[in-house]
Amino acid sequence: MAVDSPSPEGTGAADSRVSAAFRSFAEGAVLPIWRTDPQGYCIYVNPAWLTFRGSTADAEGGHGWRDGVHPEDRSDHDAVLSAAHANPASFTAEYRLRRHDGLFRWMLGQGTPLFEDGAFQGFCGSCLDITDRRRAEEHAAKAAAEKEALLAEVYHRVRNNLQVMVSLIGLYGRAAPRECRPSFDALGQRVRAIALVQQHLHEAPYVASIDLADYLTGLGQGLMQLRRPGRIAVAVTAARSVLLQPRTANALGMILAEVVAEGLDATAEGVTCHTAVTVPAGSADEPLLVSIVASGIGTGTAPAAPPKLGPRLIAAYASQAEIAVSGEATADAPLILVLPPAH
Structure with missing residues (x-):
């Protein structure tokens, strides 16, 4: 032919x-x-x-x-x-x-x-x-493109709304009595961390399945940029990685952000807040564990620290994604997260 x-x-x-x-x-x-x-x-x-x-x-x-x-x-x-x-x-x-x-x-x-x-x-x-197959592929490609466009629009709106919230918190914090300002600063820090978590979820190559090691590494690097250089240090060691569902990745990111925020609340401004994230090795049949330890948590050394809400927030984030939680993120009692199996 x-x-x-x-x-x-x-x-x-x-x-x-x-x-x-x-x-x-x-x-x-x-x-x-x-x-x-x-x-x-x-x-x-x-x-x-x-x-x-x-x-x-x-x-x-x-x-x-x-x-x-x-x-x-x-x-x-x-x-x-x-x-x-x-x-x-x-x-x-x-x-x-x-x-x-x-x-x-x-x-x-x-x-x-x-x-x-x-x-x-x-x-x-x-x-x-193969006409029917080609049409199905074209339909799937179109649907995927529309989904990506929708996700981009949602992320854009969420980011803008969070930026407005950070600005409002800052305005109210500056106008608040001096003794209340640490609480406003802590709230603003948490909202910025929420925005960062959403950013890294949006930037994942495949939104339906997010690589655990890459996600934690990128999020840790982003969290270090939220305060002055040297104030936050996040070290991620992952001996194992799997693909996470979006809701699991979101909850895990929010928990890590909260642990970092708790460490900042508990340490003086001139001290580096160290957070270590470890994903131990394990077979596909073993539960997927994430261990987090932050310096300063449990010491209460920072003056005028805001109310300690971390454990309640972490429990709430974990329950949304069926993550089992134990420990306190201290050196003696690391925060151990048992992630649900990937589907």
Whole structure:
């Protein structure tokens, strides 16, 4: 089925180069089947092909069948066939072929080289109508694009609303009595951390499945930028990684942000708040654990610290994603999170 060669004689359905055994097999098949000679000319098409095309063997012989290929697909299809004949090897190609009713249908063409005594004799192949599959793929791609656009719009609105909230908290904090300002600062810190968690969820390559190690590492680096350089240090060590569902990743991010915030509340401004996140190794059959330890938690060394709400917030975030929680994020009692199995 190649192009740009002189047309041979005898390209009809009764071409003597097509064996009786091949013809017997092909004429009983429900799929369109074809055969070419070594120069790429069509020397046989079976009844299923003719029924699909609404044509005759003489009209389809040689290069006549090419008239049914969609104009937009001819160049690429010709290139595949020419390459296959130049160096005989099996091939597949997807292209649109005009049906007897004038409609173009997507076909999956497959060809296999034929040899006799080591000499190349041409190709035989078949075609499968994959129009429904192509339409389903196009629909899925369109739906995915619309989903991404919707997620981007939602993220944009959430980010803007959180920025407004941070500004309002700052305004009220500056106007509040001095003894109340640490609480406003802590609230603003938490809202900024919420915005950061949402940002990293949005930026994940695949929003439906988020890599645990990459997510924790990126979020930890982002949290370190929320205060002056050196004030926050987050170290992530992950000996195991899995893909998390969005709700699990969101809850885990909020818990880490809250632990960092609790550490900031409990340490003086000039002290670095260290937070260590560890994901121990384990097999696929073992529960997925995350251990978090933050310096300063439990010491109460910072002056005028805001109310300690961390444990209640962490419990609330964990319950939203069915995460089991134990410990206090201290060196003696690390916060241990047992994540639900990925689905």
